[in-house]
Amino acid sequence: MNSIYFDHAATTPMHAAAIEAYVEVASAGPSNPSSLHAAGRAARERISVARDALAEALGCSPTELVFTGSGTESDNSALFGAARAQRLKGRSGIVTAAVEHHAVLNACRQLEAEGFELTILPVDEHGVVRLEDAESAINENTAVVSVMAGNNETGTLQPIAKIGELARRHGAVMHVDAVQAFGYLSIDFRELPIDLLSVSAHKINGPQGVGLLYVRRGTPWLPMLYGGSQERSRRAGTENVAGIAAFAAAAKLACLNRHNRWEHAESIRAEVLRQLSEQLGPERFVVNGHQDDRLPHVLNVSFPGISSESMLMNLDLAGVAASGGSACNSGSLKPSHVLEAMNLPSDRIVSAVRFSFGLGNTIDEAEKMVKIIATISARYA
Ligand SMILES: Cc1ncc(COP(=O)(O)O)c(C=O)c1O
Numbered sequence: 605m606n607s608i609y610f611d612h613a614a615t616t617p618m619h620a621a622a623i624e625a626y627v628e629v630a631s632a633g634p635s636n637p638s639s640l641h642a643a644g645r646a647a648r649e650r651i652s653v654a655r656d657a658l659a660e661a662l663g664c665s666p667t668e669l670v671f672t673g674s675g676t677e678s679d680n681s682a683l684f685g686a687a688r689a690q691r692l693k694g695r696s697g698i699v700t701a702a703v704e705h706h707a708v709l710n711a712c713r714q715l716e717a718e719g720f721e722l723t724i725l726p727v728d729e730h731g732v733v734r735l736e737d738a739e740s741a742i743n744e745n746t747a748v749v750s751v752m753a754g755n756n757e758t759g760t761l762q763p764i765a766k767i768g769e770l771a772r773r774h775g776a777v778m779h780v781d782a783v784q785a786f787g788y789l790s791i792d793f794r795e796l797p798i799d800l801l802s803v804s805a806h807k808i809n810g811p812q813g814v815g816l817l818y819v820r821r822g823t824p825w826l827p828m829l830y831g832g833s834q835e836r837s838r839r840a841g842t843e844n845v846a847g848i849a850a851f852a853a854a855a856k857l858a859c860l861n862r863h864n865r866w867e868h869a870e871s872i873r874a875e876v877l878r879q880l881s882e883q884l885g886p887e888r889f890v891v892n893g894h895q896d897d898r899l900p901h902v903l904n905v906s907f908p909g910i911s912s913e914s915m916l917m918n919l920d921l922a923g924v925a926a927s928g929g930s931a932c933n934s935g936s937l938k939p940s941h942v943l944e945a946m947n948l949p950s951d952r953i954v955s956a957v958r959f960s961f962g963l964g965n966t967i968d969e970a971e972k973m974v975k976i977i978a979t980i981s982a983r984y985a
Pocket of ligand 1: 613614674675676677679705707752754755756781783784804805806815
């Protein structure tokens with residue numbers, strides 16, 4: 605096991621309160637929320653309480669929330685569901701951004717293969733979509749616009765409110781992947797022009813295998829899974845009751861402590877940067893992503909001259925868990941499509957490492973890790 609875990613954008617440790625909620629439900633005996641008997645009713649009640657808590661955290665109605673099996677499922681369900689419903693109204697355009705997670709990008713590519721016209725918006729060197737590009741891409745034919753809140757590789761924020769306004773003006777459905785941003789950014793649907801939004805429990809100290817999709821009332825959208833009438837027939841399949849209860853416990857805490865979570869992650873990030881400047885010197889590393897408009901828990905750094913793989917392997921040997929980009933990219937060690945979309949020089953792309961911070965991390969770990977990085981980079985000097 606790694607002794608320093610700086611990979612919270614890949615997955616987070618479960619919060620004690622989430623574990624407690626999970627264990628309580630899982631150890632209460634068999635209970636299918638669709639059953640009419642007492643155990644079934646109890647399970648239904650747990651889901652209902654969890655949904656109410658999440659609706660309160662998000663500022664929406666509980667009936668607008670659909671539990672899913674992951675952030676990926678929420679993204680797919682949002683995109684396929686809205687695209688199919690909008691096609692019935694004669695719309696066939698899909699607009700997304702080059703830096704989206706593969707859960708969005710590959711779903712959009714599949715929609716393109718099924719006959720939709722796909723526009724992938726470029727980004728600037730900080731990874732931000734330019735509003736003028738969005739403006740010229742979104743039109744009366746656009747079925748769905750999907751732009752993420754905060755990027756999983758760089759933390760860069762997108763102007764989702766402004767893009768949502770553009771989508772609304774043209775009658776397109778606006779989807780936002782908020783998998784990384786939820787629990788850091790305040791998301792209030794009464795204020796934001798967003799129709800669909802994806803969240804994933806395991807990124808906010810909840811369990812893996814649970815996601816959430818917000819569907820604004822009246823949004824043209826069709827379910828992706830058909831079967832039983834679970835989730836008001838919007839997502840068939842027996843619910844993950846323990847996971848949902850644990851998700852709600854984690855979400856409640858994440859929203860309640862949003863400012864402290866931000867400050868904590870930001871303090872570790874700042875310390876890593878301060879130590880890198882001090883121990884390595886500012887000429888030996890470059891930060892990728894927007895300097896200010898960003899999430900606090902992600903730090904993408906290139907160490908020119910040292911490949912991402914070498915740095916990650918050496919860090920791993922020294923007990924530090926970090927990542928080369930998104931988790932699936934680091935498995936296949938492909939250059940990051942996000943950094944490529946930002947048009948960074950290739951030596952920066954092939955030497956990029958993502959550190960991501962969260963629950964349990966300390967300033968002391970930041971200092972320790974940079975000492976390890978200094979030792980590694982001395983070997984490559
Ligand atoms: C921005 C973003 N969207 C979607 C996902 C997919 O979420 P899940 O792992 O729950 O399928 C991730 C996971 O890394 C993510 O970072």
